[in-house]
Amino acid sequence: MTQDRLSQTFSALADPTRRALLARLSQGEANVSDLAKPFLKEMSLPAVTKHLKVLERAGLITKSRDAQWRPCKLNGEPLKDAVDWMEHYRVFWEQSLDRLGEYLKGKGHGRKR
Amino acid sequence: MTQDRLSQTFSALADPTRRALLARLSQGEANVSDLAKPFLKEMSLPAVTKHLKVLERAGLITKSRDAQWRPCKLNGEPLKDAVDWMEHYRVFWEQSLDRLGEYLKGKGHGRKR
DNA sequence: TGTGTATTTAACCATTAGGTTAAATATAAA
DNA sequence: TTTATATTTAACCTAATGGTTAAATACACA
Structure with a gap:
């Protein structure tokens, strides 16, 4: 199925290998090898190539050419839409922290000691 | 495979039906039917049940019981970790906006007109 | 023109994901 | 105890994912 952009972004992020690749690329460009x-104990080179292709199709990286090397560069733009989507739900993870905060500040008016 | 928490969160979000279910739940509790x-033209009820199960295993919703109904409630906590992970990359989507901003402000010192 | 290094593609395999229909279960109420 | 409504489970199907190995391609250089 041709996925919508947001689904493509989230499913690209739904794999620890791919997230680790992005983490590495956040420190600077790097070529495929x-x-x-770091992964060649766990999987083969073509497996990594495939992960990179997933990231590329999701627009999270771009590959250029330098002789036989293929330097990869992180492109964060798709993450913006993902974060924007999630921000709508911020209240749903902050409300519980609020409750915790109020409890810790003793706003319970004597309830629970 | 038993996925790590973050992968489970992202893959739960990587489906438009499930994101729509969360959007609906952000307006308040609702039972399964x-x-x-809104989806029964596109898919069967058991299909929706499965999507809800994915969201439940990801910790994004919790189901309770009220007679034969199963009211569902959004739980945003897993989104916090997902957003926290993505925030590390904020610079990678803001840098391009910065460049755009500088271009628009004419900070280019005469380059490119 | 070979040769070595980097990377991708092809062909294959097992598992998971997302859907279906039919049957089972849970609960209230007549 | 039957009936109606809400929901889940079972069994099945197809396509996508994530991996493999072997072969192909890209490029620099002796």
């Missing part, structure tokens, strides 16, 4: 190195 | 109603 550099990126693959 | 209420939630399913």
Whole structure:
């Protein structure tokens, strides 16, 4: 199925290998074999290539060419829409922290000691 | 595979039906058939049940019991970790906006007219 | 023109995801 | 105890995911 943009972003992020690749790329450009190195005990090079392709199709990275190397660069823009979507729900994770905060501040008016 | 928490959250969000279910629940509790109603032209009730189960396993909703109804309630906490992860990349979507901002402010010192 | 290094593609496989229909279960109420 | 409504489970199907190995391609250089 041709997924909508947001689904594509979220499903690209739904894999720890791919998140680790993005984390590595947040420190700077790197080519495929550099990126693959930390994973070659766990999986093959073509497996990493496939993960990179998923990230590329999601627009989260772009590959350029330098001789036989393919330097990859992180592109954060798709994350903006994802975060924007999630921000609508901020109240749903902050409300529980509020309750915790009020409890800790002793606003319970003597309830629970 | 038993996924890590973050992967489970992102993959739960990687489906438009499930995001729509969460959007509906952000307006308040609803039971399964209420939630399913907008989707029954596109899919069956058991399909919706499955989506709700995915959201439940991801900790994004909780179901309670009221006679034969199963009221569902949104739980935003897993989204916090997801947003926290993404915030590390904020600079990667803001930097391009900065460049746009600087361009618009004419900070280009005459380059590119 | 080979040769070495980097990367991708092809062909395949097992598991998961997302859907279906039919049957089972839970609960209230006649 | 039957009936009606709400929901889930079972069994099944197809396509997508994430991995493999082997072969192909891209490029620099002796």
